[in-house]
Amino acid sequence: xxxxxxxxxxxxxxxxxxxxxxxxxxxxxKNERILVCLGDYSDIVEVRSWxxxxxxVIIFGLKRGGSNTGIIINPExxxxxxxxxxxxxxEYLLPLIKVIDKRRIIDLRGKVNIEDVSxxxxxxxxxxxEFNETNIPSDDYLLKTVKIYxxxxxxxxxxxxxxxxAKISQIENQWLLVYAKPCKxxxxxxxxxxxxxxxxxxxLSCEENG
Numbered sequence: 774x775x776x777x778x779x780x781x782x783x784x785x786x787x788x789x790x791x792x793x794x795x796x797x798x799x800x801x802x803k804n805e806r807i808l809v810c811l812g813d814y815s816d817i818v819e820v821r822s823w824x825x826x827x828x829x830v831i832i833f834g835l836k837r838g839g840s841n842t843g844i845i846i847n848p849e850x851x852x853x854x855x856x857x858x859x860x861x862x863x864e865y866l867l868p869l870i871k872v873i874d875k876r877r878i879i880d881l882r883g884k885v886n887i888e889d890v891s892x893x894x895x896x897x898x899x900x901x902x903e904f905n906e907t908n909i910p911s912d913d914y915l916l917k918t919v920k921i922y923x924x925x926x927x928x929x930x931x932x933x934x935x936x937x938x939a940k941i942s943q944i945e946n947q948w949l950l951v952y953a954k955p956c957k958x959x960x961x962x963x964x965x966x967x968x969x970x971x972x973x974x975x976x977l978s979c980e981e982n983g
Contacts, residue, residue: 815839
């Protein structure tokens with residue numbers, strides 16, 4: 774399966790996307806170097822592109838075979854990149870990456886030190902509240918589920934795609950909840966209006982884990 778990476782200025786490759794529990798497009802910003810690693814689907818059958826308003830759409834037609842190919846993309850415009858995968862089960866479309874203005878992105882990077890927790894959930898709430906075992910967050914507010922890799926989490930949100938909850942008139946007045954467990958230290962809140970266009974760091978660690 775294709776994987777997408779962002780390459781920073783020191784050429785260190787950091788994983789961003791292609792987690793099957795994440796729905797929709799994962800996000801990069803303009804002028805970031807993007808590496809699309811094609812894996813088992815390295816036979817490129819065709820490449821199609823067209824404009825939809827200000828957004829350029831690119832589709833790589835892929836099938837199994839070939840060597841382990843990588844494609845470097847240096848976007849200077851808004852992009853949506855997909856792969857059409859062809860195998861014995863048929864053909865299906867896989868969203869790879871969405872490239873948008875960095876000023877729209879909420880970048881969340883954190884460490885998770887909680888036993889038996891494999892995923893972090895990202896929610897949008899109208900207010901920040903305390904949680905316990907009886908009032909854990911409702912999935913009605915869920916934006917994204919992100920797998921923990923080697924104790925770390927990295928995900929990005931498009932601030933313009935976050936739905937407005939309750940009677941809040943502006944998205945900037947809502948709160949983001951990064952949630953792993955309903956223990957003290959097992960979740961953290963961020964005001965959306967103070968997070969747009971920024972890289973936010975956090976640590977989740979329940980007190981009973983030290």
